Amino acid sequence: MDELAHAWDRHDLPVAAGWELPPPQPRKGRGAVTSPPCRYDRFRAEAADDGWGTLEQDLADPPRLETTLTRDATRSIIAWNDSPDIGFDRSVNPYRGCEHGCIYCYARPSHAQLGLSPGLDFEAKLLFKPEAASLLARELSRPGYRPAPIALGSNTDPYQPVERQLRITRAILEVLSAFNHPCTIVTKSALVIRDLDILASMAERRLVRVCLSVTTLDRRLANVMEPRAATPARRLQAIEALVQAGVPAGVLAAPMIPGLNDAELEGILAAAARAGADAAGYVLVRLPNELKEMFTAWLEAHYPERAAKVLSLIRQTRSGRLNDPRFGSRFTGSGPYAGLLAQRFAAAARKHGLGRPSGGLDASRFRVPARPTGGEDRQLALL
Template sequence: MNTPPLKGRGTGERPDSRFADWQREACDDGWPVQDDTPAPATELMIDTARSVISYNQSPDVPFDRSINPYRGCEHGCVYCFARPSHAWLGLSPGLDFETRLAWKPDAAARLREELAARSYRCAPIALGVNTDAYQPVERQLGITREILKVLDATAHPVVIITKSALIERDIDILSTMSRRRLVQVMVSVTTLEPDLARTLEPRAPAPHRRLRTIAALAEAGVPVGVLFAPLIPALNDAEMETVLAEAAGRGASTAGYGLLRLPREVGPLFEGWLRDHAPERAEHVMSLLRQLRGGRVNDPRFGQRMRGTGLFADLYRQRFALACRQLGLAPRHLALDTEGFLPPGDTRQGCLF
């Protein structure tokens, strides 16, 4: 039995946490499904984690540390690979992921402590990798802006990944950091088709608004690139060159892309979205995805998970490389300055003794 889609939400499904002692199973009791239930409001809860910097050893990403001010994401992108992480909170990777958010009110204070540790060695921090640091609740909470203030004050480099126009609020900080080679921004643009974006990423800014954000950042001198992700076969893959060209025309200087990933609960959620919003393409999309994933819906192996394997994966790589050459777009990684880092509470004079 399928749960009908909720207006303004990526999914109406609420699969139980895989760590729960029991699981619920939907069944048809003969009564018609009511589709007039209002979409649930967003709930906030405190994240009591003692640290804000997370470390990784993945060879697929150009950074070994990241900060996620929020757990869960109100943008509601049905394809989000971070959804399964909500199970660690005892919550559903489905609707709970986009409606029950955890936030770190003391994130800036914790960050100062971690940067001040004698053992800390400076390297670029990625901000908003799992969930968007500029999702709608940031407008009221301001956690990301406080984190940026700490990074700016300590001359610490940061790479920001977002699909939100809210980042324009912090151009005052980002522009000063850019003059010291301390920041790079990647704006995610998945599609230029408004109807597709509206259901695929229901609470994220419209595609044309993201292009305006790229232009605003570029005009302010902030190094900005475009991230065509996720690339979904037979759904948005034909838009790759168009998205890159539109972004380059707004001032993007770098580019990247990533193939759709469907770990754990995300696979069934995405297939449910296809049945609801693109039933005529559903079988074709999943067939191509399995061809790209060695016959499986998801391939978690390092070196394979971001690009896939096989003929179609090779064609995507070639198309992307050709488009970047024609548009003058560089690889997405910039060399940021790590030499000027000044730990909190330290001074240039003090470092001499």
């Protein structure tokens, strides 16, 4: 028994002689091809052949994976940070996990804090915060609160597919509008235009800016890299719709993955400028914790002929590793290849008039409503 426990702890239980685990296979509509175990777990389960010859077939033809929702009973909603790399100090995330399934998402490892896998669990086992709006109203009403832009979408997308039914992000916007509180939104979803009525009103008061993340103009690449996000064309249409409604909108070419989508940088900025974007940004791909293993497996499954080159180029921008978490370089990388990417972005941004956002958001309008009056203030009635 002790020997078996020791083998289990070392993750080296024997398998049938001559049998090898087949390579992981993509699932339709899902981004990750692997589900690494939670890094906080002491024990791990691994597939092993039991002699019946059925495991290989099961792994080659995995069943459909349904999305499940779990209520998040959080008692606070504003997340604070003091990172020197981020241009905001507070954010709100209506959801944990993201059904978009973007393989490169730096937020995936955060699912391990819930005891879940950063792989398929991240995109299929979601937590939602139904009390987010009332919690936000309560926190904004505290006597010592000092307003500054709140970021929506800093960890997971506030407009991922489940938002269509749950409408938590819309409720949050209603509270922010009622308090005249500024916010920024980053999303890959065209669903953002559903809330044009609120966003246009907030834009008139200089309370909101929206940024659409566009990683590629290649629909096929987008389909396997971010399978449940809006198509690139729909994201560009969302920028156009926002601008036409008077809502300032920009584009975020992120992440740029060397050897995979970085050749599209100039094309993405040009297309966004034609759609009416007035600002742009970019981020070099980040692969923290389990993401290194997951991204490698995804490359080998979808782009085996490019995998070695892409990983080599990433290492050239990350001091010889697949990830460099140091402040000051984690978003842009280092070395000649990263430097060239930065130069290309700067040149394209100048060419298309996509500088930094013009005109900041106005926090001076912030007021705690005297009492709820219905309409967009209905969430305050929950206080």
